[in-house]
Amino acid sequence: MIWQLASNSLWRRPIRTSLTALGIAVAVGSMVIFLSLGEGLRKAFASQIGSIGPDLQVSFGDFDASTSFTTLPEIPLHYLDDLQAQSSRFGITRVTPLLSHFRAGLSPGNSFVFQGLPASEDLANLFIDFQVDAGRSLRADDEGKGVAVIGAQVAKRSQLELGKQLRLSGDYSFEIVGIVSSSEGIVDNSIVVPLTSLQAALGIKDKLSFITLDLEEPARAAEIATQLKEVFPNLGFQTRSDVLGVLEQGVRITDVVRLGISTIALIVGAIAVANTMMMSVFERTREFGIVRAIGARPRFLFALVLSEALLLSFVGALAGVILGRLGMIAVNNIATNLIGLEVAALTPRLVLFAISVAFVMGLMSGLIPAFRAARITIATAMARE
Amino acid sequence: MLRAQELSKRYVLASGTVQALKPFSYDFSPAKVTAILGPSGSGKSTLLNLLAGLDSPSSGSILLDGNDLSQLNESARAELRLKYFGFVFQSFNLINILNAWQNVAFPMGLTGLKQEKRKARAFELLSHFGLGERLYHFPHKLSGGERQRVALARALANNPEVIFADEPTGNLDSKSGAMVLDALFELAAEGRTVIIVTHNLELAKRADEVIFLKDGELTNAPVELGQPAIP
Structure with a gap:
């Protein structure tokens, strides 16, 4: 019931929801593209050095x-x-x-x-x-x-x-x-x-x-x-594995840089979700008052708002992975033309990581609005026009 | 039996303390309609909010079958409202993102009832109130009278002992208003306690008991009601 309600609530404002999801998608997509570079480099190094390098x-x-x-x-x-x-x-x-x-x-x-x-x-x-x-x-x-x-x-x-x-x-x-x-x-x-x-x-x-x-x-x-x-x-x-190890070390250094850049995009996405949820909670104060009046516990509203934030982040993350995949194809096309190597790769662990990050982002950005929703005073909320 | 004992409410504002409800005691009888009357600002809604556990009293207690609501925490009060109370509001207060049957089924969902069962009961209740053809309509597609009947059906979803109605006919035309009032009196006849806050003197005349509030205090009812103000 709570997920259906969360979904209906989000689609009540389709443009705002879509724009917020797009913001998350861009953030997650850019993270996927940045991090896929590391995955691609690892794959390229492993295949190149592992198969043809000197002993x-x-x-x-x-x-x-x-x-x-x-x-x-x-x-x-x-x-x-x-x-x-x-x-x-x-x-x-x-x-x-x-x-x-x-x-x-x-x-x-x-x-x-x-x-x-x-x-x-x-x-x-x-x-x-x-x-x-x-x-x-x-x-x-x-x-x-x-x-x-x-x-x-x-x-x-x-x-x-x-x-x-x-x-x-x-x-x-x-x-x-x-x-x-x-x-x-x-x-x-x-x-x-x-x-x-x-x-x-x-x-x-x-x-x-x-x-x-x-x-x-x-x-x-x-x-x-x-x-x-x-x-x-x-x-x-x-040895070959030593060389690979050093290259891996180098890729890891770039991982940190790329992750740092991605984090900025993710923080912006998280602020967008938090802003959307805060606006939504503010607009629905009266509705939350009604829901509480007819018997919902405070934790129901907490869970509802958090579910909305998570749903929004999850949809944004899925769109972001697709967006990242498209971006990665574009990067690989350019890289193949320039150096004959595919430098970006979308691995299952990267998809899982992107979705996990979006999940945590949704959770964090939904917490304050959820607390706020759970703490409304029924009589005051219902008096609001 | 719902009982108010020395119930009072005061608000502390920057300009001073406002006594919204002076100590109030009353026994609300089952199977009766009790009308709460009074001019605007007399404390009617404050009293209703306190009786229904929507607000906390400054002093006094509200007893439902001997249990003191004012001693319960938020979650326990919510559970009590869910199982024992039903609400009908002037502005209907339906959830706009849910259709008619979903609105009625919502309180049942909060009790954990399975979807098939709550859907069946929602259909049954809506059909009882003549809304069998409006099950999938969202609130904005319903007339005022239809919305109030959906609200009535929702109020009955968990088969409550007490129905609170705050100006239930305030936004309705006379025909729809009469239909809603008939339904409320039927509910009282079934054995429920029905408490109605109203400005409507005609409604008050039909009520079994009348409480008249003025300046937050129980006082004499207008003579045209023909009923004693203070039982």
Whole structure:
């Protein structure tokens, strides 16, 4: 009976109810979009790193979310030889140096990630499902030359084609000799150039960003990482799960920021619900007096007003999830065009979280109006016109 | 039996204390219609509110079958009103978001009666008052007389012992008013206590007992009523 009454009460003022529900929907929808970015990034990282990453990644010092996403090369070059010298002892099958450089532009179309890899390295060994879509891959004799193979997404996003020149600095430019792709996004979104060419272009002869290691027994990666750490105390050795963990840590940091922004929207939504309920209670004081006169207890009115707030929030939350889903599709369309990755995902836990937050919001914003309704004086309420 | 013992009500305002009802004692007999008369501001509605447990007395007590209402808390008073009292108001006071049968069924819902049963009883009561064709009409689609009959049906929903009517014919045409009054007198004839606050002298003449209030005090009734003011 109480839910029917609550529903009827809300529809007595359809425009006000709809606008309030819309306010909640926008608040919840924006929260869903913001938080779905984190969910999407987690999924993307898990699929990318988990399936194609190296068995061990080597960094200079510890690898954590606050310092390790910069592309400043820090690993002294001699560690490459040192690690190769230890290959047989630790069952290392491949040692690959990597120099990364991010060239920021004013728009995503002008921003590029350069990956310097030994030109002799067969990229098909590094990236699963690697394929050359046009032109060719790097060859050993490309080392030191200004040539590049670019990911299919980069080519599409920046409208690049074979033969075009990519300028890295005033003196250095790279000719595109191949367009490549793989089943994951790292290659698709990078420009791969010979290691020595990139070192020359950047003026960094003796430093690397990372070194990757392939192992004979990948299952022992964690154990080998510990042993290597004892030999090379200045280096950090990360397994795939370590890398994922650090990335997760980074996503969590952004979670807090996104949640903070969402909270502001939610507070505005909660104020809208509270305002609507307060107005409703004020307008219905006489009706509440009648209801009390014919035998309703104070707690009935308390429950009624709270039910209305919850119902309003719940309907708003459902609409918000749908709105968020639509927004997320739009975000993914843009992200797919720009970087070839779906960066937002609507997971069941996110839907549950959004609805739970709306429930708490309804509960909090309905409390004061509900207390007020429960405390009316019957004779005074009924005397009101 | 509803009994008022030294019942009084005073309001403390910024301008001073107002004695809305001076100590009042009276036994309201079952199976009788008692009319409460008096000019505006004489304390009629205050008395009705106190008797019905809608307001708390400043002093004195209200006894229903020996139980003192004034000693009960809000929830207990609500339960008592729900089970033992029925109300008919001048301005009908139906719940606008509920249709006719839902309005009648509402007090039954508060007792926890299942929907099928309360719907059946609401239909029965409304049909009894000639509203069998208006079951699904909302209050704004009903005439004044029809609304007051819905209110009467609602007042009887939980089969109360006492019916309080505050100017029940005040907003009705003479035909509808007569119909409502007949219904109230029928209820008294069935054994219920019916207490009516009114300005209507014709109604007062039909009443079994008359209480005349002036300045918050029981006083002599107008002679045209032909009844003693103070029993």
